[in-house]
Amino acid sequence: xxTYSIPVGPLHVALEEPMYFRVDIEGExxxxxxxxxxxxxxxxxxxxxxxxxxxxxxxxxxxCSLCSNSHPCTYxxxxxxxxxxDIPERARYLRVMADEIKRLASNLFNVxxxxxxxxxxxxxxxxxxxxxxxxxxxEGVYGNRMDLAxxxxxxxxxxxxxxxxxxxxxxxxxxKRPLDEIYQIYAKDPLITARTKGIGILPKKDAVRLGVVGPxxxxxxxxxxxxxxxxxSAYDQLSFTVQTEEAADVRSRALVRLREAMxxxxxxxxxxxxxxxxxxxxxxxxxxxxxxxVARSEAPxxxxxxxxxxxxxxxxxxxxxxxxxxxxxxxxxxMMHNCKISDIPLIIxxxxxxxxxxxx
Amino acid sequence: MLPFLKILVRNIIKGPATEAFPFGxxxxxxxxxxxxxxxxxxCLACGICSHVCAGGAIAMTESADxxxxxxxxxxxxxxxxxxxxxxxxxNAITMTNDWHxxxxxxxxxxxxxxxxxxxPVCKRCGKRMLPHLHQRLAKGLVGAVNxxxxxxxxxxxxxxxxxxxxxKSKTCFSTDRSNS
Ligand code: SF4
Ligand code: SF4
Numbered sequence: 001x002x003t004y005s006i007p008v009g010p011l012h013v014a015l016e017e018p019m020y021f022r023v024d025i026e027g028e029x030x031x032x033x034x035x036x037x038x039x040x041x042x043x044x045x046x047x048x049x050x051x052x053x054x055x056x057x058x059x060x061x062x063x064c065s066l067c068s069n070s071h072p073c074t075y076x077x078x079x080x081x082x083x084x085x086d087i088p089e090r091a092r093y094l095r096v097m098a099d100e101i102k103r104l105a106s107n108l109f110n111v112x113x114x115x116x117x118x119x120x121x122x123x124x125x126x127x128x129x130x131x132x133x134x135x136x137x138x139e140g141v142y143g144n145r146m147d148l149a150x151x152x153x154x155x156x157x158x159x160x161x162x163x164x165x166x167x168x169x170x171x172x173x174x175x176k177r178p179l180d181e182i183y184q185i186y187a188k189d190p191l192i193t194a195r196t197k198g199i200g201i202l203p204k205k206d207a208v209r210l211g212v213v214g215p216x217x218x219x220x221x222x223x224x225x226x227x228x229x230x231x232x233s234a235y236d237q238l239s240f241t242v243q244t245e246e247a248a249d250v251r252s253r254a255l256v257r258l259r260e261a262m263x264x265x266x267x268x269x270x271x272x273x274x275x276x277x278x279x280x281x282x283x284x285x286x287x288x289x290x291x292x293x294v295a296r297s298e299a300p301x302x303x304x305x306x307x308x309x310x311x312x313x314x315x316x317x318x319x320x321x322x323x324x325x326x327x328x329x330x331x332x333x334x335m336m337h338n339c340k341i342s343d344i345p346l347i348i349x350x351x352x353x354x355x356x357x358x359x360x
Numbered sequence: 361m362l363p364f365l366k367i368l369v370r371n372i373i374k375g376p377a378t379e380a381f382p383f384g385x386x387x388x389x390x391x392x393x394x395x396x397x398x399x400x401x402x403c404l405a406c407g408i409c410s411h412v413c414a415g416g417a418i419a420m421t422e423s424a425d426x427x428x429x430x431x432x433x434x435x436x437x438x439x440x441x442x443x444x445x446x447x448x449x450x451n452a453i454t455m456t457n458d459w460h461x462x463x464x465x466x467x468x469x470x471x472x473x474x475x476x477x478x479x480p481v482c483k484r485c486g487k488r489m490l491p492h493l494h495q496r497l498a499k500g501l502v503g504a505v506n507x508x509x510x511x512x513x514x515x516x517x518x519x520x521x522x523x524x525x526x527x528k529s530k531t532c533f534s535t536d537r538s539n540s
Pocket of ligand 2: 413445
């Protein structure tokens, strides 16, 4: 059979962001893959060194739109670690809330796009409509549909009042039933299962070898979640299960994401129940001494690590981040081995790639 | 397809979920971070807002005659992060929920929030001074001398007052703690 290479990307109908794949094909089957990145490099690590600690809160929030809360949150944690700042109790819960609403919307977006890639557009629209309620929460509570601007060094910038709290409770309650409903569809619908079951398999052994993180790891049966392994904010006070699936295919990753979206609602409700009253920020400006620190968190796409080196000035000497997608890229080689051409977009989407934060 | 059919029918009966905007009204939440606004009466010209602004959207220029400071916030450079509002010690900046910022290309250099923050005048020598003392006084940070008096005089005259007071009194203390 003839072997030839086809390009997928950097601009492609099924890819939401630019990435170039050179795929070697034998008939309809993928035999080799080469990934090249760098189309949206913006030099943000360098930009961060030219901005002071406050400005970097905003800059890191612009790294990626879907994990936009995880970045400033982890950045602030890194700064707090180096400065020895303990954030107020109430701020811990408020940080969890901001993290979880983003996880909810991000995971729904990914499974929605999956339906779109399959060609099931009515389901895609339906999922996006459910996600719209999460967007309403973000806009109503935080003031923006994507960038929550919830974090600041030493705490959070926002607070809840009675009106906002009851708005939150109603919105969350309203999302529960539709979420259960679409979970059943993703799990059982013959059209969805036909396209996703047994596709893009990443065996547990390979997942461990490649060090994948987030729903990609959990979809391959690895129960690794930073919220559970090294709790930050108020996660040690809240109860949730680390969601895993054993089939290691596109479908398992989608189911993990959907169950995490449901957990996000429960986590936010727990926060509303347990959140103590009190301040949300310290009342003085922080002083950042020289030193180094690391902070990590569970972004919607997996473990996110921030490294900070300070030299006592008002700008970081070095700020570096290891984003979840960076770890998951390599797994595409394993997932796409011997797959069909038509499954390429589905498999790429199943790692929920975020190119803007990988290339920053 | 079958499990979805029920939802599909329900959605069709429910009708469109999108809003009628721009032909009809749309909902704007109270907390939406939109166009930033400055209240020049409250501003202390301290500059913390432009210090924290990642976009570099805030420019503060002292007027040539020293009468005050021009505060200019470029809406087109603003990222609507709200850090300026959060860190402003005097609550002078507010993110309003007005998001109607579209404008003609010809207005791109004027689409700004421009305010003039007038410096208070020293009651004694007539010199202009930074307005930060009001704030300090409000917080009770300067309390050693007659506050009503010191609020209306500039740092030079304050130093003089302080020196005169120290000549009168036996104990030495500094009245000007504006740098502390
Ligand atoms: S008082 Fe507020 S608005 Fe005025 S310069 Fe300071 S931070 Fe900016
Ligand atoms: S909202 Fe953010 S970007 Fe806009 S002026 Fe304030 S600090 Fe600057």
